[in-house]
Amino acid sequence: MMQRVAVVGGGAAGLCAARHILSRPNSFAPPVVFELSGHIGGTWRYEERPDASGGAAHSSMYRDLRTNLPKEVMMFPDFPFERQLSSFLPHQEVQKYLESYCHSHSIWPHIRFNTEVENVKPALKTPGGGATSWEVTSCDARGRQKTETFDSVFVCSGHYSDPHVPSVPGIHNFKGAVLHSHSYRFAEPFSGRTVLVLGAKASGLDISIELAKAGAQVILSHGRPRLTFPLPPGIGQSSPLVAIEEDGSVRFQDGSLGRADVLMFCTGYNFKYPFLDADQLGLKIQDHMVSPLYRYLMPPAFPSLFFIGICKIICPFPNFNCQVQFSLAVLVGSVPLPSRAEMEDEVLQELQEKVERGVEQRHLLVLEQDQWEYCQGLAQAAGFPPLPPVVRSLYEEVWRQRQIHPENYRRLNYRLVSDTRWEVHPAE
Incomplete structure (x- = not known):
């Protein structure tokens, strides 16, 4: 009998899941993709303002964002971007690409x-200990509720829509505007103002450069080693913010004081799955962590529920592509799974090794260099083609370029010459 799969979310991960389910018509019925908004694209769909119903915007996309990965490594491996496009794309081109994929x-x-998916819960196991089925309750725009049964659920709802705002002692004393990068759309309103940007990862750095170019004075506050590459005029660095004083001034870790008109938190996002009962699933869902997930994908207690794209600092589309194909191989039985206890032990061991290496709790889902071995392992186990080595090689080259010149690295254009070789093309 063909399996029915529910896909929660119509962003890149959900579309990838749907694409691979549809390509296996002998094993799977066509999927049902539940999308909260009226369009596909998830975080790639730019929203100028919160939605018309007065709810918060889902997307964190800002107007002038360009990708920080070249299209040559960003693409789904079986669906290249149009060749004539430059390597680093405005977000509109990625949205068009996803529509074309669709x-x-x-x-x-x-x-x-x-x-909206309101509830996803496991139904009772079939007599004889067969696989769990899932009851998915959804509600459409007219408020009509519907509960349906599926053999599997793919959670593809992303993790860039619930802003993480760390607590700052005395924040109520701050006299200016306080926002998270989730709400940032463009730089012009900040011209002539002093903006304290908290966090110097990709979005903190990108937004700081945009603000400085628009005439803002930026204080980039972070706990990483001091950035040594050239930053545009108008950006200064400081140690982490520790408190807001009674007079509204800001105090940093090194004891120095400063003043700002705006506090902008570029401090990441929380994992949030309001439609799941974590306890029932044997999961712990915290701000920066979901555990235990075997192979960063499934709760050992319910291995027909898959979280796609939960890892951080990865090459997203290729990663989703590997995760989806592995998950479908699990469902058709071509990848045998260890017992629940063995899966739990493996996850625990992996996390313990990371903690022993000094990885903080909030970085346990960061893959970075581990992503290549991870994707290779999924491909090997499920018998689909691994990512070509050129993806890693070009990804690492761009990472290096970004450290040397965060403002100009996007001027380069690349071409993939073979599975192992890329070359630089001058900007057209």
Whole structure:
């Protein structure tokens, strides 16, 4: 009998899941993709303001964002971007690419737009200990509720929509505006103001450069080693913010004081799955962590529930592509799973090794250099083609370029010459 799969979310991960389910018509019925908004694209869909219903914007996309990965490594391995596009793309081109992916693989008819998933819960196991089925309760734009049964659920709802704002002692004393990068859209309103940007990872750095170019004075506050590459005029660095004084001034870890008109938190996002009962699933869902997940994908107690794209600092689309194909191989039985206890032990051991290496709790899902071995392992186990070595090689080259010149690295264009070789093309 063909398996029915529910996909929660119509962003890149959800579309990738739908594409691969549709490519296996002998094993799977067409998927049902539940999408909260009226469009596909998830975080790649730019929203100028919060949605018309007065709810918060889902997307964290800002107007002038360009990708920090070249299209040559960002693409789904079986679906290249248009060749004539430059390597580093404005977000509109990524949205167009996802729409094209949707058309090309006939995914549109299977998406239920403006439909919220309210509850996903395991139904009783079949007599004889068969696989769990899932009851998915959804609600459409007219408020009509519906509960359906599926053999598997792919959670593809992303983790860039619930801002993480660390507590700052005395924050109520701050006289200016306080916002998270999730709400940032463009730089012009900050011209002539002093903006204290908290966090110097990709978005903190990108937004700081945008603000400085628009005439803001930026104080980049972070706990990393001092950035030594050239930053545009108008950006200074400081140690981490520790408190807001009674007079509204800001105090840093090194004891120095400063003043700012705006506090902007570029401090990441929380994992949030309001439609899941974590306790029932044997999961612990914290701000920066979901555990235990075997292979960063499934709760050992319920290995027909898959979280796609939960890892951080990865090459996202290729990673989703590997995770989805591995998950489908699990469902059709071509990848045998260890026992629940063995899966739990493996996850625990892996996390313990990271903690012993000094990895903080909030970075346990960061893969970085481990992502290549991880994707290779999924491909090997499930028998699909691994990522070509050129993806890693170019990804690492761009990472190096970004450390040397965060402002100009996007001026380069690349071409993939073979599975192992890339070359630089001058900007056209």
